[in-house]
Amino acid sequence: MRTFALLALFVAACTAPDPATPPAPDFASVHDRLASEPTRLFIPGDGSTGSLVAAHYTSGGWVAGTSALTIDTGALVAKLAGDQLIAQSFEVSFAPIDLPESVFGKPAQLVEVRVTLAAPATAAVTWTGANDATASLPLQLDLAWSIAIDQAVTPLGTQHLPVIPLDLALTGAGDHVDGSFAIHAMGDLWSWAGLLELSQLDLQLSGATVD
DSSP, rough: HHHHHHHHHHHHHHHOOOOOOOOOOSSSSSSHHHSSSSSSEESSSTOEEEEEEEEEETTTTTEEEEEEEEEEEEEEEEEETTTTEEEEEEEOOOOOEEOOOOHHSEEEEEEEEEEEEEEOOOEEEHHHHHHTEEEEEEEEEEEEEEEEEEEEEEEEEEEEEOOEEEEEEEEEEETTTEEEEEEEEEEEEEETTTTTEEEEEEEEEEEEEOO
């Protein structure tokens, strides 16, 4: 009898329903959501574009051209503190970037290219309604990447970029937030051995919550 009782308790424990998942918070607006909790906006490759200027040295001097960038993925995490918008984290990863074959005399690529926020950024935010906001955040970004030549990948040193403004616009509602982001870095980003220079980074990104 005792064995049967223990077995019944074991079966009941195994078949008991899982605790119900707590419902997601109900926010009244984009402003309410950002003021209540850090909000993560996922940045997919679709709908985002980028470019930079690559220049390489030849016997006839420097030759420069604009290279398109393909965004793999990214994310922005932001929250509201009073009338200030705080970017807690920001990152964007890119597909490999082809380099002119004349630089090394063989095919080469910049790979594992990623920019990340080095420290939180804060800026005043302007609201035209509870669901519409704009701000310009001064980002301190680190640029990490590697170079691939003949299938050999060599990490390059992390580049600490000068402060770059991130112009953003937020829209949506309490249950979702959409964002558009623009970055324009006009100065030099990186140079290598007097043979290769990268400059003028331009990014047009779009993101949204994925609750």
